[in-house]
Structures are given as C-alpha cells and as structure tokens.
Amino acid sequence: MPAESELNTGVLLFLPYRALENRVFAALAEAGFDDFTPAQARVMQRIGPNGTRLTELAEQAQITKQTAGFLVDQLEKAGYVTRIPDPTDKRARLVCGARKAWEAKEVADGVVAEVEKEWEEHLGKRRMKQLREALTLLREITDPWA
C-alpha cells in the first residue's frame, strides 16, 4: 500500500502522536530515565494507582500476557515496578508502580503539557478544544476500554 497524494486520517493521527512520543522520550532520557524502552513504557503507562494485574495490562496494551510478563520483568529489574500478591486471588499478582515510575511520570506529564501548549499556540484555543472534543468522542467507538 504505497503512498498517496491525499493523506488519510490515520496518518494524520499518527504524525502528531509520534512527534509527542519522541519528545517525551527525549526528555525522559535527558532527565536520566534512560533505562527503559518504548515497549516497556507502553505497559507502565497503564498501571493504576493501586496496581494492575498482568492480564489486564496485556489486554489494554494489546499484547499477549507472555509479552507483558517479559516487559514487566525488565521494569522490575530496573526498579520501576514491584509485584505484590493480589489479596483477592491467589493466582494473581498486582503490578505496582514504584517511586521511580511516578517520578518519571512527572517528567513525562510536564513535557506533554509543554507540547500541548505549543499545539494550542499553533492551532488557537478554539481549534485545540475542538480537536480534543472530537478525539474524546471518537474514543467511544475506537477504545474497547472507554
């Protein structure tokens, strides 16, 4: 499926997404958080404040639980997460973010806010609001966990 003259909405969505991700990653590396990978980050991102089960992380990241387990292993070794037994189910464990993860999140959030501000300056307040509104609405039919 080679290039076309008119850009489809998919590419249009992907371009700013990638630009943002690149910025966040560069900033995290700059701040010393250079010991995890994009794949690990995509899992870590989905850990809830009280911990999340491996299977749930896998589903939301759309990867197999084996892959999720592999990635969480790395994150655990690097000190970003810990695993504690799930009190409600002896088979399960809860993956919890460690202090290091929340510190990284603060850096990431800062960059996201910065980039969003740049976008708002470029688009204007009104169009930025429309963009977020449309995307939020779109989530209803594109996000299985909405």
Place this chain on the structure above:
Amino acid sequence: MPAESELNTGVLLFLPYRALENRVFAALAEAGFDDFTPAQARVMQRIGPNGTRLTELAEQAQITKQTAGFLVDQLEKAGYVTRIPDPTDKRARLVCGARKAWEAKEVADGVVAEVEKEWEEHLGKRRMKQLREALTLLREITDPWA
C-alpha cells in the same frame, strides 16, 4: 509513568489510530494479503508512484537504512516490491511497488474510507471536518516532511 484520570492528547490520538490500523490489517488479511507485517507495511506505504530510494524510505519511517533494507528484502521476496537501478546515481536503487502492492493498497484504501465514514457518522460532518482541519494544521509543526 502510570495511568492517570485525565487522558492526554497523545493517548487520544493513538487510540483511533490503532483502531484504524487494526481494521486495515484485518481486512488485508481477509483479502489474502497476509504475507507481510505491520513493519513492512509502514515502509511500503511510503513508496512513491515512481519508486523511492531506500534512504528516503528509512528517513520517513524513522528507522535506520539497515532496518529499511531488511524490510524491503522481505517485501521483495513476497513480491510486493522490486528494486531497479536509479538512472541518476549508480550507487542507488529505486524501490518500486509491484502490482501486488497496488492491489493491496486498493483494499486498504477501501477500508480507510469505510472507517472514516463511520467516524463521520459518529462525530457528525462538522466535527469530522474540524478534526481533519486541526490535524492537518498540526502536521505543520509535527511532520518533518510536511
């Protein structure tokens, strides 16, 4: 960087992008185009009508030329592309889409159109137009090849 209550614009962009990509991939597999991978597709997508150099494909896909070469090798074996000498530079070769690639593109384009229609129905014509407008504008500051 664990989960948060408010979704940032990055996630909001990613969700529909992934949904669209999943749909396109499923449809291609359904139509018999099941012998290439997402990574190969992301390179193939960037081949121009008159062929494109490996280095250029690599830059636009944001991968190294070694990786691009690896992926083009697979695509060539699977019959999606051919490589012809670049008449203007004896070092270079042009990667060209084969008939099979253009056929796959037709299927992909069909699905994209279908999904875009669904989105338009969900958002309404006005908001869909605003979405594309905002994204196109955003491309100016997020796409190095804009």
Place this chain on the structure above:
DNA sequence: GACAGTAGTCAGAGGCTCTGACTACTTTGG
C-alpha cells in the same frame, strides 16, 4: 585527481512478540 560525503550492504547483538504447553488457583454446576 584527492577528499569528503552519500547510497547501500554485511555482521552481530539485543529487544519484542508470538504460539503452544504447562501449573496453580477459582468458579460453576450437579
């Protein structure tokens, strides 16, 4: 014509992801 730069390849290593098979535990239904 020497030299700096560019197009592409080769070799090696590591990371990501999958399928299939398995253990341990939970839930369901008789």
Place this chain on the structure above:
DNA sequence: CCAAAGTAGTCAGAGCCTCTGACTACTGTC
C-alpha cells in the same frame, strides 16, 4: 462437596524488528 471448566501467570522456543559499527562503491567538490 467435588469434578469440570475457566482464568492468572509462567516456561520454552521461535521468528521478526531494530540497532551500532564497519565496510564498499559511487558522487560531487576544489
């Protein structure tokens, strides 16, 4: 209660993707 079915997670093995570093061949400049 207990047997069967289902779920959480792990282990093993394979293949794909991606990178860094080093290299050849050619181009363009001075």
